[in-house]
Amino acid sequence: MKVLLSIWLTAAALVAAPPSFRGYPASAGAERQKLEEAARAIPDPPRIREYIRRMSAAPHHAGSPGSKAVAEYALGLLRGFGLDARIEEFEALLPTPLHRSVELIEPKSLRAAMREPALAEDRSSGDPGQLDTFNSYSADGDVTAPVVYVNYGIPADYEELARMRVDVKGRIVLARYGASWRGTKAKVAAEQGAVGVLIYSDPREDGYFAGDVYPKGPFRPKDGVQRGSVMDMPLYPGDPLSPGWASEKGSKRLSREEAPTIMNIPVAPISYADALPILEALEGPVAPERWRGALPVTYHIGPGPAKVRLRVEHDWSIKPVYNVVARIPGAQWPDQWILYGNHHDAWVNGAADPCSGAAALLETARTAGQMLRRGWKPKRTLIFALWDAEEYGLIGSTEWAEKYAPELDRKAVVYFNTDMNTKGSLGAGGSAVLEEFLTEVLRDVRAPGKAKSLLQAAEEQRGKQDAGPAFRVAPAGSGSDYTAFLHHLGVSSLNLAFGDGDTAGIYHSIYDSFDWFERFGDPDYLHGRAMAQLMATSLLRMADAPLLPFEFPRLARAIQEYLTDLEKLPGADKVDLAAARRELDLLAREAKACEQRYQQAAARLASASQDALTKANESLMRTERSFLRAQGLPGREWMKNHLYAPGAYTGYSAKTLPGVREAVEAGRWDEASRHAAVLAEVFRAIRRQMQEAGQALARI
């Protein structure tokens, strides 16, 4: 395909021939191009600005009246666009803080402010209804103990502490944000015997060390705090009381004590202004150089003499969750669903997270509505979803996916996800079977504010030395709403975002506001428009393709990279991966054969029967399902995808071939060997699925 693509690029430069579209007959090129260009002309920056302004006008955390108001606003818009939209209600345990205090008791007495002050330069920073700074699903507790500084609080940091003979048992750990999902920091601290956790934002990561702080620049001011969930999401996301089933009015529930994803020790996030006196009061060994942040102190490890009292208490009530879902039924294949979701709840006003992504989704939905008015009818069903309670732990999307799991298993073709979307370059995570499709889409969408395509922009960024494909889809870990689709249900997914890292400084604070966004987020809303254009192109193309544009050789290559990576892990030689390797070679061969059949079928599309196409597409879209095993990953049954999962001890970042990889990393050799056998089975199942797809393609 790479060869064909470059031939086209040359041809396009000379005679502007219509591009080829994977899964479409060659003759369809000119007409498709016209249709998609018409759609791409619709998204409008001033409208995107207005959606963001309205949605971020007041605090709207899940379970609050503000969140319901945003859901209703989105519902009204979607209906106004001519779509069949409704609110689907669920329920979840959504704790809110009743009491939070952090007091330095020794060597001097000082109470942490735990308050983000309003700024004259930011109109919403003094809004009523702001959720206090807290970590959701922290345990209630009142603990007093000496403090130990644990760097990022990842497992490697505790190994270093052990070498320094510093124990955290019975102590309160002070960890900085960064390097892992915050829930992992709490989990690891609890496993190490700590009685409490303080997580602070060091200025090195997203404060003055990174650049000017807000309001002068985009970075975190001294009192800014990163709220966030410390649920054990790598175990399972969603309502902690309903693992694997939808939480609705009257449905069964675990008790809070039974729910394994709720943290068992108290955790609180603090600002660097509040962390500084604690760090100043620590003695003991000086922290290794790479542990030091950018505060004006010598970083010591402790324990003590700084002693802290940490007290948190929550209202543990169950609250409603409002997902907004809109559908456009497919004219030809109504039972093949293309889904696109973004959350609508924020920790506070959330102009960047999530309103920037939600606004691009709304503008894509308006584009689809306009195209319907002009007579376009999607062949497959399109579903737009604005999820609630993502911040608490991907709750709206997970409960919805669990409710419709059997139907999604039969019908879901692809799940597209967005979240934050700000100026910067495009990043994509998710399913390798969609890499080729996305590359073609990027070829046809203009980079924001530039006279080149997103694909060309990606090629330039990649640099000349790298001989690989221009654009790669990285394996997806967790941290947004695709998890239930990708890791639990095996629905091929893409998570897309523009961004440059400058949003980190206001992330999950009251300063993630419309005023911040207008100055630093996406001031001209061109990235919002580019995302809507990218998504409109993706949806139209995926909805109408006679043959679904999945592609297997890139999948085979990706799995080969995962396995090669795995074989390089220290100790991996103790695990017999020969059978998995053999199966993978067969899989790679099958992927090539299937691609040949795909190209042959694509050449016969003009005369293809509807029935033969339906069957081929159903088996193509089931490829990702074959990555699943009913029993899930070791110790986490909910995570069923054996090619990738959020790392049990990293969270945000993905672990590929996690069954074997995590066992090897932890030195659990029996488990690693058992899972090497499972891996061979998974590879065989994927190959069989490809075989079935190949046979169905041959009948076209």
Ligand SMILES: [Zn+2]
């Ligand atoms: Zn978000």
